[in-house]
Amino acid sequence: MTDTHDLFSPAMLADPYPVYARLREQAPVLHVPQIGMWLVTRYDHVQHILKSPDLFSSSRTPALEQLRDPRLTEGVEMLASSSLVALDPPDHTRLRRLVNVAFTPRAVQSLETRIRQLARELVDELARKDSFDLMEDLAVPLPVIVISELLGVDPARRVEFKRWSDDLLLGSRLDGHLDTAEIDRVVASRREFIAFFHAMIEHRRRAPGDDLLSDLVRAEAERDALTAEEVLTMALLLMVAGNETTTNLIGNGVVALLEHPDVLPRLRAEPARIPAFLEEVLRWRSPVVMLVRTTRRPVTLGDVEVPKDAVLGVLVDAANHDPAQFPEPARFDIERQPAHLSFGHGIHFCVGAPLSRLEGRVVFEELLARVPAFTREPGPLEWAPSFGLRGLKRLVLRRGEPLSAAASRGSTA
Structure with missing residues (x-):
């Protein structure tokens, strides 16, 4: 496959899986000069x-230089160079050890009561409406509130947090360059986000809390385990990563129910199946589409020679649909127990995965128990135009109508 036009078409947002299939079959390691990347699509690769x-660095600096409008580098330099996701050992090992404590199974499980309280409040509120935007009313606010409370920042500012988070990630779009006015707005938004956390960190230095x-501030001051820059980048990363993946998981999970109406009665009858349902959602529509790595030296992937310092777009979404790993990958099957790669793999496996899974389970337990059957507005789904994430901009649902195959007629997966 030498024609890469499909990679940048509107149809790619709506349904990338036929393109992924052609890539896996014809060019599983493909150099795409337009974005300065090699795209990798097969599960084993x-x-x-x-x-x-040892072969593939997590450093993102070269990738950001290639992918982003240079005006959009402000506010992401730190995340590109010193955040947990962009570090290699030994720095990665040091930071990971510090943050792991907050995300152990026991620590995460202790949050369930509060998460359930929040989920019930939000679900009860939307259940009183004839129609509601699932993203705005549930999928966005719940994980933002949870990670805000965990960090100790004011969850009442969740609308700002969501805007800041979106703007911090903006730059790898599928729909072309941003105009000057939008770039100026994004840069100003990032400055606000960084200034907010600077102020929060200074306050914690004077009056630490629980x-x-x-x-993180104590780790900087008492143990010399973090630099001041690392405290800031860790806070920013947790705030962003702590809501984006779960928000997309919730929205994509509801789409799965709408497009596979036979699943809903099974989950209502046996809520214990919800965790298995979520794992299949993670495989079927991965909240994270692509991770980035850089080759430390020349490597061979399959029969393709990739040079040193090559930027790799590691398409976990394509790997999760590889028929060599998942028979009939287009089929949604909650009995599958998939070994998906949506939370990554190896030393960079998502530290927040237990929290995301817990939030997803509680949300669907409460949603299915407290909201009657629902349908969505007709028309195509509105996916956010991102090359790295797969999530919905909005998902307007109508309450109280029977869920059936007709409910999703006209939808685009």
Whole structure:
């Protein structure tokens, strides 16, 4: 496959899986000069890359230089160079050890009561409406509130947090360059986000509390385990990563129910199946589409020679649909128990995965128990125009109508 036009078409947002299939079959390791990347789509290659930090660096600086409008580098330099996701050992090992404490199974499980309280409040509120935007009313606010409370920042500012988070990630779009006015707005938004956390960190230095941000500040002050820049980048990363993946998981999970109406009665009858349902959602529509790695030296993937310092777009979404790993990958099957790669693999496996899984389970338990059957407005789904994430901009549902195959007629997966 030498024609890469499909990679940048509107149809790619709506349904990338036929393109992924052609890539896996014809060019599983493809150099795409337009974006300065090599795209990798087969499961075995993707898994190998993610579990081999000695061959493939997580440093994102070269990738950001290639992909982003240079005006959009302001506010992301720190995330590109010193955040947990962009570090290699030994720095990665040091930071990971510090933050792991907050996301152990026991620590995460202790949050369930509060998460359920929040989920019930939000679900009860939307259940009183004849129609509602699932993203705005549930999928966005719940994880933002949870990670805000965990960090010890004011969850009442969740609308700002969501805007800041979106703007921090903006830059790898599928729909072309941003105009000057939009770039100016994004840069100003990032400055606000960074200034907010600077102020929060300074406050924690003067008056530490019982929260994760205070723990990070103490690690800087008492143990010399973090630099001041690392405290800031860790706070920013947790705030962004702590809501984006779960928000997309919730929205994509509801789409799965709408497009596979036989699943809903099974989950209502046996809520214990919800965790298996979520794992299949993670495989079927991965909230994270692509991870980025850089080759430390020349490597061979399959029969393709990739040079040193090549930027790899590691397409976990394509790998999750590889028929060599998942028979009939287009089929949604909650009995599958998939070994998906949506939370990554190896040393960079998502530290927040237990929290995301818990939030997803509680949300669907409450949603299915407290809201009657629902349908969505007709028309195509509105996917956010991102090359790295797969999530909905909005998902307007109508309450109280029977869920059937007709409910999703005209939808685009």
